[in-house]
Amino acid sequence: MRRSAFFLPTLKETPSEAQIASHRLMLRAGMIRQSAAGIYSWLPLGWKVLRKIEQIVREEQDAAGAQELLMPTIQSADIWRESGRFDAYGKEMLRFKDRHDREMLYGPTNEELITQLFRDNVRSYRDLPKILYHIQWKFRDEVRPRFGVMRGREFLMKDSYSFDLDFEGAKMSYEAMFTAYLKTFKRMGLTAIPMQADSGAIGGNLTHEFHVLAETGESGVFYDIAYDDLAAKGEIDLAALNNLYAATDEKHVPGGPNVPPPERLREARGIEVGHIFYFGTKYSKAMNAQVQGKNGEPVFVEMGSYGIGVSRLVGAIIEAYHDDRGIKWPESVAPFKVGLVNLKTGDATCDATCDDLYAKLSAAGVEVLYDDRDERAGVKFADMDLIGLPWQLVAGPKGLAQGFVELKNRASGEKVELSVESALSKLIG
Ligand code: ATP
Numbered sequence: 001m002r003r004s005a006f007f008l009p010t011l012k013e014t015p016s017e018a019q020i021a022s023h024r025l026m027l028r029a030g031m032i033r034q035s036a037a038g039i040y041s042w043l044p045l046g047w048k049v050l051r052k053i054e055q056i057v058r059e060e061q062d063a064a065g066a067q068e069l070l071m072p073t074i075q076s077a078d079i080w081r082e083s084g085r086f087d088a089y090g091k092e093m094l095r096f097k098d099r100h101d102r103e104m105l106y107g108p109t110n111e112e113l114i115t116q117l118f119r120d121n122v123r124s125y126r127d128l129p130k131i132l133y134h135i136q137w138k139f140r141d142e143v144r145p146r147f148g149v150m151r152g153r154e155f156l157m158k159d160s161y162s163f164d165l166d167f168e169g170a171k172m173s174y175e176a177m178f179t180a181y182l183k184t185f186k187r188m189g190l191t192a193i194p195m196q197a198d199s200g201a202i203g204g205n206l207t208h209e210f211h212v213l214a215e216t217g218e219s220g221v222f223y224d225i226a227y228d229d230l231a232a233k234g235e236i237d238l239a240a241l242n243n244l245y246a247a248t249d250e251k252h253v254p255g256g257p258n259v260p261p262p263e264r265l266r267e268a269r270g271i272e273v274g275h276i277f278y279f280g281t282k283y284s285k286a287m288n289a290q291v292q293g294k295n296g297e298p299v300f301v302e303m304g305s306y307g308i309g310v311s312r313l314v315g316a317i318i319e320a321y322h323d324d325r326g327i328k329w330p331e332s333v334a335p336f337k338v339g340l341v342n343l344k345t346g347d348a349t350c351d352a353t354c355d356d357l358y359a360k361l362s363a364a365g366v367e368v369l370y371d372d373r374d375e376r377a378g379v380k381f382a383d384m385d386l387i388g389l390p391w392q393l394v395a396g397p398k399g400l401a402q403g404f405v406e407l408k409n410r411a412s413g414e415k416v417e418l419s420v421e422s423a424l425s426k427l428i429g
């Protein structure tokens with residue numbers, strides 16, 4: 001993509017409404033614009049990142065055996081009456097009527113709809129287990145939308161739902177999702193600590209929230225400092241969890257299972273990027289979702305649901321990866337891998353070299369944003385640092401006279417001078 005043609009309205013000034021780094025940077029880097037409180041347009045740069053994140057989530061869900069489908073954003077109130085949640089859900093649910101005076105709502109979540117789909121289409125235990133998911137916009141009329149996409153009113157969520165014949169099966173589905181979540185967040189460069197969440201009576205301890213630690217996180221979390229070592233080694237897994245303590249809730253702290261001695265208990269702040277839980281037959285009973293069991297008997301299916309805040313993750317990743325000049329994208333979610341900077345647009349050698357680099361990188365499938373604008377070098381550098389592409393490839397008249405371009409790693413700040421050929425092979429290889 002040529003920067004001269006790209007719709008990328010970057011801002012020099014810090015917008016006054018933004019309180020945390022990720023919100024400020026998403027506005028300044030031209031990723032989002034607010035349309036109403038907690039409702040955003042995703043501009044091309046932001047949209048590219050959102051799709052990369054979504055794709056990682058999708059690949060790990062598929063790898064765990066979940067199947068993607070797509071349910072609508074608008075739902076009928078009828079099924080929510082069946083589950084009893086139409087009245088229970090409260091003001092977070094956006095309700096409205098269609099022209100025939102039928103009550104509708106913009107889905108805040110999809111347990112009812114998926115249970116209805118399951119009930120109407122699955123008859124036998126032979127069709128189990130099933131994990132179904134979609135990646136779809138949700139609306140929750142949050143009291144206090146804030147921090148940009150972190151707590152929006154309209155936001156993108158991946159929600160999966162598991163259906164099993166019995167508790168043993170449900171537990172296996174839960175564990176498959178648990179593992180998939182750890183892999184998903186790791187691929188985005190995040191350490192998300194699974195925290196025991198408050199489940200009420202149903203399902204005992206089969207509920208976890210996944211939190212990325214950040215000072216600006218909205219949730220207070222408590223955990224065993226041994227996690228820090230495991231996280232540094234990238235070794236948090238189910239086995240580690242059984243021995244270590246982490247919870248989102250102070251009331252789990254005194255006397256809970258595996259609570260470490262006070263000197264090992266750390267209090268921190270976290271951003272909740274995912275939440276998984278087992279809820280048994282809560283919806284299958286309320287909505288009569290039964291299958292025929294092994295001996296012909298009717299069985300209410302055992303269910304679980306598994307959410308990931310896809311749009312919130314964009315903010316969470318920026319909270320984890322930025323400095324005072326801008327974003328530092330991990331390569332797996334970067335909107336482009338390379339920012340190509342032409343230091344002197346209009347200079348024949350610079351233009352020819354950059355055009356050639358752009359063509360060759362693009363042909364090799366490397367995503368490049370080519371700053372071909374007639375702007376001062378300082379402006380181009382500041383913009384590149386702000387939008388945070390992992391690699392900056394800089395070509396100017398002085399270097400080119402000696403046959404060199406400069407390659408800068410945005411995360412480490414390290415710069416090397418290379419021949420055009422070695423720069424190409426480094427970025428393509
Ligand atoms: P929170 O406690 O942050 O309100 P929740 O418990 O309501 O979250 P779930 O219903 O479990 O969230 O939704 C699954 C995931 O969707 C959450 O883990 C979070 O990452 C994301 N999410 C929830 N609400 C919002 C929101 N208002 N804006 C952006 N993402 C959200």
Ligand code: MG
Pocket residue numbers: none
């Ligand atoms: Mg909520």
